[in-house]
Amino acid sequence: MMVLGIDIGSRSIEVVAMRQGEVVEKRHGPTTFNPVQQINHLLEGLEAQMAVATGYGRNLVQELSLGFPVQTITEIKAHGLGAHHLFPKGRTVLDIGGQDTKALSLLPGGRVGKFEMNDRCAAGTGKFLEYSAQIFQIPIQDFGAYALGGDNPPIINSMCTVFAETEATSLMAQGVKPENIALGLHLAIARRTVNMLNRVGLVLPLIFVGGVAHNPCMCNLLAEQTKTKIDETLFVPKEPDMSGALGAALWAQEIVAETT
Amino acid sequence: MTQESYEAMWESLNLDLSAHDGLLGVLGKFYGDIYMSQQGRLKGMEYLDFVLSEVHGLRIKELLEAKAQGRKIIGTFCVFVPEELALALDCVQVGLCAGADAGKEAAETLVPRNTCALIKSFVGFKLARLCPYTESCDLIVGETTCDGKKKAYEAFGELAPMYIMEVPQTKTPAARKLWKEEVLRYMATLESMTGKKVTAEKLAKAIKIVNDRRRVLQRLNKLRATVPTPISGRDVLLINQISFYDDPLRFTGAINALCDQLEERIKKGEGVVPQDTPRLMLSGCPMAVPNWKLPFIIESSGAVIVGEESCIGTRNTRDLVDESGQTLDEMLDALADRYMHIDCACFTPNDERLENIESMASELKVDGVVQYTLMFCQPYAHEGFKVEKRLTDHGTPSMILETDYSMEDVEQLKTRVEAFLETIK
Ligand code: SF4
Ligand code: SF4
Numbered sequence: 001m002m003v004l005g006i007d008i009g010s011r012s013i014e015v016v017a018m019r020q021g022e023v024v025e026k027r028h029g030p031t032t033f034n035p036v037q038q039i040n041h042l043l044e045g046l047e048a049q050m051a052v053a054t055g056y057g058r059n060l061v062q063e064l065s066l067g068f069p070v071q072t073i074t075e076i077k078a079h080g081l082g083a084h085h086l087f088p089k090g091r092t093v094l095d096i097g098g099q100d101t102k103a104l105s106l107l108p109g110g111r112v113g114k115f116e117m118n119d120r121c122a123a124g125t126g127k128f129l130e131y132s133a134q135i136f137q138i139p140i141q142d143f144g145a146y147a148l149g150g151d152n153p154p155i156i157n158s159m160c161t162v163f164a165e166t167e168a169t170s171l172m173a174q175g176v177k178p179e180n181i182a183l184g185l186h187l188a189i190a191r192r193t194v195n196m197l198n199r200v201g202l203v204l205p206l207i208f209v210g211g212v213a214h215n216p217c218m219c220n221l222l223a224e225q226t227k228t229k230i231d232e233t234l235f236v237p238k239e240p241d242m243s244g245a246l247g248a249a250l251w252a253q254e255i256v257a258e259t260t
Numbered sequence: 261m262t263q264e265s266y267e268a269m270w271e272s273l274n275l276d277l278s279a280h281d282g283l284l285g286v287l288g289k290f291y292g293d294i295y296m297s298q299q300g301r302l303k304g305m306e307y308l309d310f311v312l313s314e315v316h317g318l319r320i321k322e323l324l325e326a327k328a329q330g331r332k333i334i335g336t337f338c339v340f341v342p343e344e345l346a347l348a349l350d351c352v353q354v355g356l357c358a359g360a361d362a363g364k365e366a367a368e369t370l371v372p373r374n375t376c377a378l379i380k381s382f383v384g385f386k387l388a389r390l391c392p393y394t395e396s397c398d399l400i401v402g403e404t405t406c407d408g409k410k411k412a413y414e415a416f417g418e419l420a421p422m423y424i425m426e427v428p429q430t431k432t433p434a435a436r437k438l439w440k441e442e443v444l445r446y447m448a449t450l451e452s453m454t455g456k457k458v459t460a461e462k463l464a465k466a467i468k469i470v471n472d473r474r475r476v477l478q479r480l481n482k483l484r485a486t487v488p489t490p491i492s493g494r495d496v497l498l499i500n501q502i503s504f505y506d507d508p509l510r511f512t513g514a515i516n517a518l519c520d521q522l523e524e525r526i527k528k529g530e531g532v533v534p535q536d537t538p539r540l541m542l543s544g545c546p547m548a549v550p551n552w553k554l555p556f557i558i559e560s561s562g563a564v565i566v567g568e569e570s571c572i573g574t575r576n577t578r579d580l581v582d583e584s585g586q587t588l589d590e591m592l593d594a595l596a597d598r599y600m601h602i603d604c605a606c607f608t609p610n611d612e613r614l615e616n617i618e619s620m621a622s623e624l625k626v627d628g629v630v631q632y633t634l635m636f637c638q639p640y641a642h643e644g645f646k647v648e649k650r651l652t653d654h655g656t657p658s659m660i661l662e663t664d665y666s667m668e669d670v671e672q673l674k675t676r677v678e679a680f681l682e683t684i685k
Binding site for chain 2: 114
C-alpha cells in the first residue's frame with residue numbers, strides 16, 4: 001500500500017509517494033494563491049493508505065477531504081528524517097527554503113536534537129536571493145551560476161532584503177562588477193547561515209537541503225565557510241527541495257507500520 | 261459585560277471611550293477563544309471568568325468606592341514594591357503591567373522603538389487613555405530595575421504621579437542596607453500621603469494577608485505537580501495575573517476553594533489532559549493580561565504548562581515574609597529580607613535563579629522548559645544562555661522563544677513549539 005508525504009511550503013508544494021520503502025512518485029508545483037486547489041491537483045490519481053503533511057501550510061490538509069487519514073509533522077522533523085534517509089552519516093542539516101532557514105542537529109536514527117530557525121523576517125532565505133536576482137534582472141535559477149563569475153566579493157553588511165538592495169545598487173553605482181556584487185550577496189547569506197549552524201553545534205558531515213541548495217554558488221560558499229568538502233563532509237541531494245516531503249512520507253510509513 | 265452602566269464611570273476617569281471599547285472587544289474575544297473554549301474546567305473557574313469579565317467594571321467601581329472613603333490607590337509595575345506597606349496604611353495596590361499591543365504607536369513617541377513590549381504597553385495605555393487602573397491611581401510606584409523601565413518612568417512621571425524606589429542591582433550587605441532604607445523612605449511617603457502611621461499591629465496583619473495569598477498560590481503550584489496535572493497552565497497564568505488586581509482576601513478565598521476542587525479531582529485520578537501529555541514550564545519575562553499568546557500556542561500544540569518561573573508566577577510567590585517579628589522594626593527587617601530574595605535578572609550575579617529553575621523543573625516533573633523573552637529585554641535574554649546551559653546539564657530539554665505582543669509571528673512560534681515537542685516526545 002502507498003503512503004504520501006506532502007510538503008506545503010510558502011513557495012512550492014512537493015509530494016513524495018512511497019511503497020514498501022521505495023519512492024514511487026514525486027510531484028511538485030508552485031504554492032499559488034490557492035494552495036488547497038493546488039494540493040488537490042498534485043494528489044490527483046494517488047491512492048494512499050496514509051499521508052503526512054509538513055511545511056508552513058501543513059494544516060491546510062485538514063481542509064481537504066482526502067479519502068485517507070492525514071497527520072502533520074513540522075518541517076524540522078520532516079527535514080531531519082528526509083536528510084537522514086538520504087545520507088545516514090549526516091549529523092547536521094541545513095535547510096534554506098523560500099521563507100525560512102533552519103539548522104538542526106541530528107541524533108542517531110535521524111531524530112532532531114537542537115534546532116534553530118530564522119526569525120520572522122525573510123532575511124537570509126530563498127526570498128532574499130530571489131529579490132536580489134530581480135535587481136540584476138536574472139532568472140533566479142541562473143543567479144547562482146552568475147555569481148560564480150565573481151572573484152572579489154564586496155562585504156554586504158545588510159541582511160535585510162530592502163537594505164541589501166540599497167547596498168547593492170550603491171555598489172553598482174560605484175562601478176563594482178555586478179558578478180562580484182552577486183557573489184557578495186550570496187556570501188552574506190552563507191556567513192549568516194554558519195552562525196545559525198554554530199548555534200546548534202555544527203558536527204560534520206553537513207547535509208544541505210531546501211530549494212536554495214540548487215544554487216551552485218551557495219553550495220561552494222557553504223563548503224568554504226564551514227570548511228567542508230562537497231560529497232565528503234557536505235552532502236547535497238540531487239533534489240534538495242524534495243527532502244521535506246520525503247521525510248513526511250517516511251513518517252507516514254512509520255505510522256502505518258506501527259498501527260498494523 | 262455590563263458595559264453601558266460603566267460608561268459614566270469610564271468617562272469620569274477620562275478614558276478614550278471608543279478606543280477603550282475596542283480594547284474590551286479584543287479582550288473579550290481573546291478570552292472567549294483562549295479560555296472559554298477549554299474542556300473540563302472546574303466550577304471554581306467561574307470566579308476567574310467573572311473577575312476577568314469585570315476587570316474594567318466592577319473592580320474599578322470598587323476602587324473608586326475605596327477612593328471615595330479616603331483610601332489611596334497605588335499602582336505598581338514590579339514585584340519589588342512591598343504591598344504590605346500599602347495594605348498596612350489601608351491603601352489598595354494594583355499591578356499595572358500591561359500585555360496588549362494597543363497604544364504602541366503612541367508609546368513610540370515617548371520611548372525608543374527598541375523597548376520591550378511590556379514597557380511600551382503601559383506607556384501606550386497611559387497615552388491612549390485606555391487603562392482605568394492607571395487613571396484611578398493616586399500614586400504610581402516605579403523602581404530602578406532594567407534600564408528600559410528606569411528611563412520610561414522619567415517620561416511617564418510627566419504624565420502621572422510617580423514615585424521611584426531604588427532597587428539595588430546586587431545582593432551585597434551594602435545593597436541590603438540601601439534597600440532597607442528605600443523601604444523606609446517609601447513607607448514615609450505613603451504615611452504622609454495617607455496621613456496615617458504604620459503600626460506593628462497593622463503591618464503584622466498586612467504581612468499575613470499578603471503571605472496568605474502567596475501561600476494559596478504555593479498550594480496551587482504543589483497541586484500541579486501531580487501527573488496528570490489537574491489544571492491548565494493558561495488558567496494558572498490567569499490566576500496569577502488576577503492576583504495583581506483583585507482584592508487579596510477575596511482572591512485567597514476563591515483560590516483556596518478552587519484548590520479544594522483540584523484536590524478532589526486529583527483523588528479521582530482525573531487530569532485536565534491525558535496522562536502522557538508533555539509537561540512544560542515557562543521561564544523568563546512576566547506575562548501580563550491579556551498576553552496569553554504563547555501559553556495558548558503551547559497548549560494547543562498538545563502540551564500542558566505546569567509552571568511559570570516569572571514575576572507573574574513563582575518569582576512573586578515563592579518566598580514568604582517571616583511572620584515571627586514582634587516589633588515594627590523586626591517586621592520591617594523581615595520585609596526587606598524577603599524582597600531581597602527575588603531572583604530578578606536585573607541583579608548581578610543572579611545564580612539563585614538558576615538553582616530555582618532547576619529545582620522547579622524537578623519538582624514539577626517537566627519534560628522541557630520554554631524560555632520566554634520579550635524582544636529587547638536585555639536582562640532575560642542574557643540569562644537565557646546560562647539557563648539553557650544549566651538545564652542541559654540537568655538533562656532537561658529547553659528552547660528560547662523571543663517574541664512580543666503582536667500576532668504576526670504566531671505561525672512561526674507554533675512551528676517552533678511543535679518541533680520542540682517532537683524532539684522531546
Ligand atoms: S522581572 Fe524584575 S523588573 Fe520585572 S517585575 Fe520582575 S522583579 Fe520587577
Ligand atoms: S521584560 Fe525585561 S526589558 Fe521589559 S520591563 Fe521587564 S526586565 Fe525590563
